[in-house]
Amino acid sequence: MALSRSNWRSMAEAIAIPIGAILVAMVLFGIFCAFYGKNPFAIYASIYKSAFSNWRAFQGSLLRAAPLMLTALCTALPARLGLMIIGNEGALVMGALGAITAGLLLSYGSVLPPPEQVQNLLGVPPVVVMLAMALAGMAAGGIWIGIAGALRHYRAVNETISSLLMNYIAIALLNHLVEGPMKDPASLNKPSTFPLPEIYKLGNIPSTRIHYGLIFGLILCIVAYFLIQHTTFGFAARTAGGNVKAARVAGLPVGKLTVTICFLAGACAGLAGMVEVAAVQGQANASIVAGYGYAGILVAFVARYNPLAAILVSILLGGIVASGGALQRTFGMPDATVLLFQGLVFIVVLYSESLYGRFPIFKDKPPEPAPPNPLHSSPCISLGVAEKQDKLKRTSKHPAPFSSPDSATPKFEV
C-alpha cells in the first residue's frame, strides 16, 4: 500500500541523512588528522577501541551519554513547538544549584552549616533527599527555560537569543554563589559549595561504574517521546508548532503550551544538573559547566528532535567524548581535538538539514497502476492535482529548523 511505502522511504531518509552527515564529518576530521601528521584510520580505531570495544570502555561512553540525553531534551521538546531553545547549559547549571541547595538544606539544615553541624546530619532518609534534589533541580531548570518561553510568548522576545544569554547569567550566578554566599571555606583552590554527605549521593547501577543518571536519561527520553507522540498535550504542541494560526482556530492555549513545554524542557536539563551534582561532583562548582548543555543541542539536532533517537546519538557522542583522553595520551593530539570533531559534526548536520527531499531515491514513486481505491473511482474532476503538487513539493527545500517561520507566537501580544 502507498502508505507503508511512503513511510518506509521517509524513514530511510531520516536515518540515512544524519548518518551520512556524520560520515562526512568523519572524513573532514580525518583530513584534519592527516594534516596533523596522524593516520586518521588509526585515530578512528582508537576512538572505537576506547569508547565501544568492550563493556568497560562502553560504560565510560554511557556515563557521558547520561547527561546528554537529558540536555538534548531541552532543545528537542521546544523544537516540536517551533521554538529553538539553546539555554541547555544555563538550565543545567540552575538545576545543579537547585539540587545542591535542596540537598544541603535537607542534610544540614543550612547551605552554610557550622562545623559542628557537618558531623550531625538531620537524618532525613536518602530517598527523600534524592527525590527532593531531583525535584528542586527540575523546578530550577524548568523555571529558567520557562522564563525564556514566557518572554517569547508574552513579549515576543526571541527565545534563541534570550535562552543563550541566560546561559551566561546562570553561569555567573553559579560562580558568584560558590565563591561567596554558598562557599565551603575548606574549598580553597577550587571554590565549591559544601559537599553532599556520601549517603545522599546518587549511587551506581550495581556492578557497573555507571550512575543512576543514565536511567533518568533513558526514562525521560522515552517519556518525552510518549508525551509528544501519544498524548493530547503532545498533539496540541505539535499543532501549535506546525501552524500557530491553526492552533488558535482550534482554540488551543498557545501561551500555556509554550510555557509548559519550555518548563518541561528546562526541567530535563535541570535534572542533568542534579545528576552532575548528586552523582558526579558531589557539590556544585565550576566543573558543573562541562559543556554537556551545548553538546545536548548537537544531540538534539542530529536526532532531529526525536527523543528516542536522542538516546542513540547521546551514546555515540558520549563515546566520542570518552575517547578524548585516549587521543591525547596515544596520539599526543590537543585535548580540544574532540571539540573540533564535535563542531564539525554539528556544522555538517546543520547543513544536512537542507538535503531532505533532495535525493530521488527517497522520493515516493507515483503509484504504477492506480490503486483500487474507492475515491479514485468516483468521477473526480481534480484528478491528478494532488500528485502533481506532491511532486512539486518534494523538489522544493525541506524546511530547516532555523528557517521555518512556524514559531509558536509570531506577533507581539499581551
Place this chain on the structure above:
Amino acid sequence: MTEVADAVTQAMTPIPGVVPPPDLEVVNMSKHFGTLIALDNVSMKLKPATFHALLGENGAGKSTLVKCIMGFYKPTSGQVMIDGRVCQIDSPRDAQRYGIGMVYQHFTSVPSMTVAENLVLSRYDSPGLINWKQEYQELTAFMEAAPFKLPLDATIAQLAAGQKQKLEILKQLYLKSKILILDEPTSVLTPAEADEVLGLIRQQVTDGKISVLMISHKFREIMAFADEITVLRKGKFAGAGRVKDLTVSEMAEMMMGEKREPQPVKKVAHREPIPVLEIRDIHANKDNGLEAVAGVNLTVHSGEIVGIAGISGNGQRELVEVLAGQRPATAGQVLVNGEPYTMTRAEMDKHRVFVLPEEPLRNACVPHMSVAENLALRTFDRPPQAKGFLLVFKAIHEMALGLINTFKIKTPSPETPVGNLSGGNIQRTVLARELHSDHIKLLIAANPCFGLDFAAVDYIHGQILEARNRGVAILLVSEDLDELLKLSDRILVISGGKFAYESKTEEADFAQIGQSMAGH
C-alpha cells in the same frame, strides 16, 4: 461584448506606430509527471493583439500548459512557436527574451521592499550598482504612462490584494512583455477591482500593444473581456472558439463535458430566530498596529446567513481573525448564546462554534501533519479519540476514513501530510472537520470558495445552506458578491473597518452596495 470583439477584429490589423505582439502557437504539447498525464497533446494559437482565455476546471491542465510555455516545466513533447518559428524556452528568463511574461496566481513580490524596489528587482538585467535617482525618474515616467498607478514608495506589505495584483501586472508591462499570461489574476480581487484591472488590460490589447492569455474560471469575465477561448478538460483539448459565437452554457458544456443548470437555492424559513452571535463594538488592529476594525456591531441569528461584503483590506479579515481567536480585539465584546466568548477551546466546544477561515492551508491546517491528524484537530482531546490524556489512534484513523469518504477528499492515505494535497482537497479537509458535526451552532466562514472550481463551489455552497437550514447561525465574509447575494439572508458592507450598509438580501440595492463598498 460584441462591440469589444468587433473592435478587436479591427485591431488585428497592425496599428501604425505600435509594435504588434508576436503570434504564439502551441503545437501538440504533452506533459507527463511520472505516469500521470497532466497535459495530453494540446494545441492552441494566440493571435496577435487578442485576449485569449484558457478555460477549464481545477486540474484540467491549464497551469501545466502555461508553465510549459514559460519554460517553468520541460514539456514531454510538443513545441512552442513564436511568429511561426520553433522556440526553445528552457526557463522563464528565456520566455522573457521572447517577450512572454507571466502573472502568477500568487504574489511574487518581496513584502518588505517598496514598489520601486520590486519593479527594479524584477528586471533580469539588473545592474550591479543601481542608480536610484535615475531609476526613480524612469519609474515615475513609466507610472505616468501605466494603465494603473501605485505609490512607488509604499512597501508591498502595505498594499491591498488588488494593488498587489496590479503590481504584478505592472511588472510585466515594465519588462515590456508583449504576451501576458495571467493565471487566475482576479481570484484575489473583488468584482469591481477585477473589472477595473481587466478593463485596463483589455484597453492595452485593443490598442494592439499586447496579447493576453488568461486562465480563468469566471464566465462573467470571459464574456466581458475575452475574444477567444480554448477549453481544456482533464489534460486534453476540449474545444475552442470565439467568445461572440458562444454562449455561457456552451462554454460550460465544453468545460464540464455535460450541461448543468445552476441549482436553485432552497431556503427554509425559521420561525423564531434566536440571537447566536453578538458582536459589540469590536475594535482590532492590523499587523502594523493601525486600526483595521473600528467598532462594529452585529447580531447573527440561528438559521440565518449574514453576509459581509467589502473590498479586501477594509477590516473583514481582521474581524474574522478576531472571531476565530487568531487576533486579539483591542476593545469590545463578543457574545455567543448570550455569554461572553473569548475563543477558548472550552467555549468553542460548549457553544459549538466552527470556523472556515480563508486560505485554509495557512489558517486552519498544519501542513506537515497528516490528513487524519488535521481532521482530528477539533476532537482529539475528547473521547473516543482520547482516553484521558492518551490519544486513541484507531479512533482518529477511523474518523478520518469516514470523513475522507463522505467529503470525497482525494488523498493517497489518511497518513499523507495535508500540505501535499491540492488546494481543493485541503479545503475539503477543513470543511469536513468544521462541518461534519451535527451539533454545530455557529459557523464563521471567510471566502470559503476562493480559487475553487465549479463543482467544489457548488458543493461548499450546498453544505453551507444545508447547515443554515438546520438552524446554524452563519457569518459569511466573502469578496465574491454573487456568492453573498446567493447565500445570505442579510447583507452588510464593510468599509474602512465599519459597516456602511445593511439590508435584507431580497431588498438589497445593488447600486448602493457598490457605492458603500467603494466608500461613498
